[in-house]
Amino acid sequence: MAEVKLFGNWGSPFSGRIEFALKLKGVEYEFIDEDIYNYKSPLLLKYNPVHKKIPVLVHNGKPICESLVILEYIDETWEKGPSLLPKDPYERALVRFWTKFLDEKCVPTLWKTCWSIGEEQEKAKEESTELLKILEGTLSDKKFFGGDSIGMVDIVANFISYWFIILQELAGLQVLTKEKFPKLGAWIDDYLNCNIIKENLPPKDKLTAYFRARFEAAAAAAK
C-alpha cells in the first residue's frame, strides 16, 4: 500500500505548495509538522541531510526534497487527477522557466523587501516592483498562470498571493496593490477562491501573529 508522508511546517508556503498538489491529486498523506526554526528532527535530518529543510516528501520510504522537484514527482507518479504541468514540451519548458524565476528571483526579493530596512529596503522594493511587472505581463489575459485552471506556476506563486500580502502589511509597505497590478490582484482573488487553496491555507490570524512576533524580535535585535 502506498505510504505518503510530508514533512513540512504549518506556516510554510513551500510545504503549502506540496499540500495543495497532493490534495489536488486526491492523494492521502500524513503531515509531519516540523518546528524548523527551533529544532530539526532526526527524521528530517535523515531524509534531507544535504539541505536539512522542509518540505520533504517521503513516498514508500523514499525521500524527495526541494519543492519544485517534489511537484514534478507528484505529477509523474499520480497521473490520475488534474495535471500540474501541461503535456506539450514547449509549454512544460515555460512552466519550468517561470517556476524557477519565481523561486530564485521573486520569492527571495519579495521576502527581503519586507525584512530589510533603509537603503537596502528601497533597493529591494524597486527590484520587487520590476519582478511583479514581469509577472503581471505574463498573466496577460489569462485567469491563472496555468490558463483556465490552476497549474504548477500558480501553486509555486502561492507566496505572493497570501504570505507576501500579510508580510507587506506588517512591514507597512504597499508594493503589491490592485491599483498598481490589476491582473495580479485579480489572480490573487481567483487563486485564493479555489476550494483546494482556500481550505488549505494556514489561518490568517495565526500566521499574522507569528510574523508580527518575528518582526518585533528582529526590531529588538537591531537596537
Place this chain on the structure above:
Amino acid sequence: MAEELKLFRTWSSPFALRIVHALKIKGLEYETIFEDLSNKSDSLLQYNPIHKKVPVLVHNGKPICESLVILEYVDETWKQCPLLPRDPYEKAKARFWAKFGDDKLFSSIWNVFTTQGKEQEEPIAAAVQNLKPIEELLKEKKFFGGETIGYLDIAFGWTANIISILEEIMNLNLVDEEKFPLLSAWMQNFSNDPVIKECWPPRDKMIVKFQVMREKYLKAVVSQ
C-alpha cells in the same frame, strides 16, 4: 516541415556547453550563434528579455531559456538516446542533484576562486564538503547516468570543464584524486568521451580568460 534549431551561446560558457552535448548526443543539426556578452545581440535580448543570458535554444522560432530547462525540453522533444531516467524517483534524484550542483556546489567553488590566502580557507572547506555527496553518487557507476552519459553527467559537466582550470590558476588541488577517486575518474571519463571531447573549449584560451577574471576579483576585494 524542416526543423529549425538555433543555439545562442558563447565559446566558453559551461552552461551553454550542456546544450551542445545534449544536441550532439541526440544527433541533431542546428545553427550556432556565438554571442559577445559585452555586446549582446538584439536577437538574444528578444529571445531572453528577462535574464539576457546564454544559452537560449530557439526551436522553430520559439525560445527556451535556462540550461536545465532546455535540457529537459530537448529530452522530451527528441526521444532517441534518452537523457533523463524513466523512473519518477530516479528522475527526481537527478533533478535534485543538478540543482544542488548549480546552486550550492557552483557558488562554493566560485567562492574559492574569488578569494585568496586566509580568506580562502573557509570557502575551500565548504567546497570540499559540497563535493563529498557527489563522490557518493558515483559508487558502482561509471557515469551519473549509469553506463552511459545522461542528464546528470551533462549537468555536472562544468565541474570536469572548469575545476581543473581554476585549480591550475590557483595552484590548488580541490578535487584531490585521493579524497575523490570516483569523481576524479568520472571527470576523466566524461572529458574523454568522444561526443564530449569534440566540443570542449580550448584549454589555453580558458586559462587566460579565467586568469584575467580572478585578477579582477582579487583587485576588487583589495580596493574595498
